[in-house]
Amino acid sequence: MKVLLLTNNIKWKSLDSRIPKLEKYLEDSLYFMHPKVKIDRKNIKKDVQIGSHINHIDQLWFRGIYSKYNKYDAVGMVITKKDWIKAGGRKDLGGFYIINADTQHQFYIICDENSTTKRRGKRLKEFEEYIEHEIAGHGMQFGLGFYDVNNTDKYIKGKDNTHFFFYNDTKENYYKDLKKDWENLSAKLGSKIQKIKDMIVQLGKNNTKSTVKASQPLVERQLERLILTSKLVYNYDLRATSFYRTNASQDQLYAQGRTTVGRIITNAKGGQSLHNYGVAFDLVDRKKGYDIEWKKIWHMWNYITEGQGTWGGSWTNFMDKPHFENTLGYSLKDFQTGKVDYKKFK
Secondary structure (H helix, E strand, C coil): CEEEEEEECCCCCCHHHHHHHHHHHHHHHCCCCCCCCEEEEEEECCCCCECCCCCCECHHHHHHHHCCCCCCCEEEEEECHHHHHHCCCCCCCCEEECCCCCCCEEEEEECCCCCEEEECCEEEEHHHHHHHHHHHHHHHHHHCCCCCECCCCCCCCCCECHHHHHHHCCHHHHHHHHHHHHHHHHHHHHHHHHHHHHHHHHHCCCCCCCCCCCCCHHHHHHHHHHHHHHHHHHCCCEEEEECCCCHHHHHHHHHECCCECCCCCCCCCCCCCHHHHCCEEEEEECCCECCCCHHHHHHHHHHHCCCCEEEHHHCCCCCCCCEEEECCCCCHHHHHCCCCCHHHHC
């Protein structure tokens, strides 16, 4: 698990020694899910802005800072109490996470270098306590699919019980419960994942006949296998609404919502989209439209492309769930500057 901590105008001398200890502690606690925990730190200078939603941090501003850090599983910001109160934040908050972040856990914590909080009769450093609460608590529950936070003093099965264990029970029991949930989920997913893998192998890598036109045959074949596998496993009836685009057609899409009628649907002009190079496509279900579980499609795309594919649902600055691509590791700039070996896409 890779974590990034953005420290907003913070220069605590103790951070360099505390973060490695925190990494080790989280590794020992989450060994069954994440045998390696790496916490990177980056100091930023940004005035805190508060949104209208019950005096929490403004989510658009928050996401705007995070958008370029999509390689991390979790990104959090540390804010001093002084800066938080100065911006008009709620005094009773020690942290918060953005619920509608799709694939990346995003959170912030409010504390000072040596401030403490009382939990279960003990005095604990807020920095370590709040980060553990967000990453190992809400972050892991989010990853298991538990989105509803249980704020009662009783355990409720099927909900995020971070608050119950951290406030009313013990962390030791929390990690035992987390491990049990992880093992149960792994057992269920194991058979489903193997079924998907078997179907992908049966469909083959080169024996499918593409029904779409694109400039890169490899991505065409992978798309075809994705459509067929989605039908077999989940009974989705997918079709590609957009694959290869000329620069002229890309410019027309870019104009929509700016100089022509409609809503803005892209930030890319001609030559600035991977669609223009035949390695990206958009999907829709013929019957359900866009109302499907896109993460299931992403998991299959990840297997089909052997981990080289990308999903637009993981982007934080312009989330695009129907969008999938496979650049074989090349960047957009590589395509633009002619540094791509197109033989690899045959």
